[in-house]
Amino acid sequence: MSSETTEPTASTIVLISPVALDASSWDSSRLPTRPQFRYEYPGHGARSARHDDWDLDWIADDIAATIDGPIDAIGISMGSMVAQHLLVRHPGRVRSAVLAAAGAATNPDVMRERAERILRVGAGGVVTETLERWFTAGAREPTEADFVSKTRATLAAADAPSVSQAWIAMSRHDARDELAGIDAPVTCIAGRDDLATPPAAVTALSEAIPGARLEVLAGPHMLQLETPDKFSAAVRRHFERLEGQQ
Numbered sequence: 180m181s182s183e184t185t186e187p188t189a190s191t192i193v194l195i196s197p198v199a200l201d202a203s204s205w206d207s208s209r210l211p212t213r214p215q216f217r218y219e220y221p222g223h224g225a226r227s228a229r230h231d232d233w234d235l236d237w238i239a240d241d242i243a244a245t246i247d248g249p250i251d252a253i254g255i256s257m258g259s260m261v262a263q264h265l266l267v268r269h270p271g272r273v274r275s276a277v278l279a280a281a282g283a284a285t286n287p288d289v290m291r292e293r294a295e296r297i298l299r300v301g302a303g304g305v306v307t308e309t310l311e312r313w314f315t316a317g318a319r320e321p322t323e324a325d326f327v328s329k330t331r332a333t334l335a336a337a338d339a340p341s342v343s344q345a346w347i348a349m350s351r352h353d354a355r356d357e358l359a360g361i362d363a364p365v366t367c368i369a370g371r372d373d374l375a376t377p378p379a380a381v382t383a384l385s386e387a388i389p390g391a392r393l394e395v396l397a398g399p400h401m402l403q404l405e406t407p408d409k410f411s412a413a414v415r416r417h418f419e420r421l422e423g424q425q
Contacts, residue, residue, distance in 0.1 A: 190249035190274045191216055193242060195258030197280075197401065198345045199223070199302070199309075199337045200330070207326070207407035210253075211418045218242055218258075222341020229341050234348045239264040243272050251421075253414060255279040255368075255403055256375070257345060260352045263384075266365070267357040275421050277414055279368035280400050282380030283355045283387055290350030294343040302337040309334055312375040313401045326404045358387040364424065365391040366417040368402065368410070375400040392420075 191214045194205045201224025202217035220238065221230035238261050242250070250273050254262035259281035266273050297305050310319060310327060318324045323331075365388050369381035378395050385393040394413045398406035 189214060190251050191246050192251045192253060193218055193246055195242070195252060195254035195261045196220070196223075197256035197258060197313075198349070199334050199342045201225070201333060203329075203333070205403060208403050208414070209407070209411040210414055213251075216246055218245075220341065220345055222338045222344070227338075229338065229344075231344075233344065234351050235261050235264045236268060238348070239268050243269045246272075249274040251418075252276040253279075254281075256281055256400060257349055260285075260349060260354075263352075263354045263358070266361050266363060267354060270361070270363065273363050275364040275366075275417070277366045277368060277417050278381075278384060279402060279410070280370060280373055280376050280381065281384070282376055283358060283384045284353040285349050287350040290346050290352075294346035294350065297339050297343045297346070302339045302342060303335045306331055306334045313399060314405055315372055315399045318399075318405050324405075330401070330404060355387065358384070359389065361388050362390075364417075364421055366413070366420075367391055367393050368413050369393070369395045370398045370400055370402050370406075371395055372398060373400045392417075 192210060194215060194217045196204050196219065201219055205217055219226040221228060221233060242265055252262040252265050252273055259278040262276050262278055266276055310331060314327055318327050367381050367385035369378040371378060382393055385391040396402060396406060396409045396413060398409060402410040
């Protein structure tokens with residue numbers, strides 16, 4: 180019998196972005212030093228090729244097929260919804276997860292209306308209302324913060340059919356019946372000033388996942404953009420607790 184031992188495969192932090200944004204939306208985050216992969220949805224960012232009729236399960240499967248070894252999933256907004264599906268569909272692959280600014284289910288009518296609206300008016304036609312949901316008034320007025328301006332430009336340049344498909348995918352998000360089976364360590368993060376996903380929705384998500392921890396931070400929906408230091412610190416606390424359990 181060989182006396183050699185196999186070193187465990189290092190986990191990869193997979194950063195899963197909000198709708199219509201790209202890999203650059205994580206630039207201000209200061210996360211633990213370990214392998215990282217910034218996932219982009221079809222038709223988003225550098226992944227310019229569209230893909231027809233995908234849903235969140237398809238995205239979860241795509242991530243699992245793209246990344247080798249254990250995954251530490253970090254998702255915000257739509258990215259949190261994807262991470263929930265990843266936890267449910269690939270429990271053996273997800274070592275842990277941080278779920279920020281999303282609940283366990285969406286309002287399908289609202290999601291479908293946004294999908295239809297962006298096709299009618301184009302990406303530029305929904306920028307202002309999106310920024311109002313995502314950032315505090317203080318970040319938008321009277322002088323727009325740099326991170327808001329950059330987000331404005333990204334949203335305006337987004338591929339409308341791809342973003343519409345993302346909203347359709349979110350309209351089908353409902354993980355409530357599966358959350359009780361999750362056994363990976365999970366931290367849920369809510370923004371106290373989040374207009375898009377009230378803290379109560381994130382609280383309900385955390386209560387549905389066995390052993391999940393909840394952190395409520397002072398900040399809006401896009402915590403990683405407007406309050407990157409607070410968000411990054413919460414993520415680091417997640418990994419400190421994770422390493423302490425091993």
